[in-house]
Amino acid sequence: MKLLCPICNEKLVKVDRQARCANNHSFDYAKQGYLNLLIKQSVDHGDNKEMVQARTQFLNSGGYAFLKQELVNLTKKYDSHVLCDLGCGEGYYTSGFQAEEKYGFDMSKEALKHASKNDPSTQYAVASIFRLPLEDASCDTAVTCFAPFAKDEIERVLTQGGRFFFVSPGPKHLFELKQLIYDTPYENEMKDLETTLVKEEEYFISNTFHCEKENLISLFKMTPYYHRTRNEDIDKINHQDGMDITAEFLIRVYQKR
Ligand SMILES: [Zn+2]
Numbered sequence: 001m002k003l004l005c006p007i008c009n010e011k012l013v014k015v016d017r018q019a020r021c022a023n024n025h026s027f028d029y030a031k032q033g034y035l036n037l038l039i040k041q042s043v044d045h046g047d048n049k050e051m052v053q054a055r056t057q058f059l060n061s062g063g064y065a066f067l068k069q070e071l072v073n074l075t076k077k078y079d080s081h082v083l084c085d086l087g088c089g090e091g092y093y094t095s096g097f098q099a100e101e102k103y104g105f106d107m108s109k110e111a112l113k114h115a116s117k118n119d120p121s122t123q124y125a126v127a128s129i130f131r132l133p134l135e136d137a138s139c140d141t142a143v144t145c146f147a148p149f150a151k152d153e154i155e156r157v158l159t160q161g162g163r164f165f166f167v168s169p170g171p172k173h174l175f176e177l178k179q180l181i182y183d184t185p186y187e188n189e190m191k192d193l194e195t196t197l198v199k200e201e202e203y204f205i206s207n208t209f210h211c212e213k214e215n216l217i218s219l220f221k222m223t224p225y226y227h228r229t230r231n232e233d234i235d236k237i238n239h240q241d242g243m244d245i246t247a248e249f250l251i252r253v254y255q256k257r
Contacts (some may be wrong), residue, residue: 046108087147
């Protein structure tokens with residue numbers, strides 16, 4: 001196990017239903033299997049139950065299955081021994097990756113309950129991706145899908161030669177949905193990552209799929225726009241029948257050299 005104690009940074013070892021460090025700090029495995037390695041829990045920053053349900057409903061409809069397939073194939077090209085997924089959510093992508101050891105981190109306990117129930121192949125842990133409870137140079141593969149780029153931590157936990165896969169929405173991602181809601185929809189900006197990692201490859205993938213009426217609102221809730229959109233604009237989705245939606249993604253592959 002590559003996990004570290006969030007209190008003293010010593011290695012964690014699994015003892016019965018607990019993960020313990022040499023200084024006797026202990027963390028219980030939840031009944032679903034995930035660990036809570038977040039020390040300060042006064043505020044829950046992670047996605048709530050409603051959000052997790054919306055995302056699960058949409059992802060189960062298969063709208064993003066092409067991205068999952070692409071990512072799984074891409075990571076398979078390189079031999080993954082230890083993989084970490086930063087901002088893994090419900091583990092939709094994490095569950096598909098092949099590696100001897102897999103770790104998924106997210107701030108949302110609700111998301112990880114779901115993830116660990118459905119994917120025993122990954123050790124999920126509640127933690128900030130900006131303070132990963134992982135050993136230095138412990139992973140040869142790191143993935144971030146639609147979560148912020150945790151530069152320092154990714155550079156730290158990757159092995160020499162290890163690879164980082166970063167997925168972000170393309171310029172016209174969900175543009176039909178934006179057109180429905182906004183008078184002047186904007187395209188997403190594509191910014192280069194500032195990092196010491198070296199960019200090796202870049203893939204641009206796109207797919208248009210039919211989104212049923214009941215999945216449209218779930219899809220919209222998954223976007224960062226949801227929380228800054230007026231109710232009357234959100235209501236336009238409720239009056240919309242199913243429609244064709246284009247999903248566009250940029251997958252960037254970096255290597256630590
Ligand atoms: Zn400790």
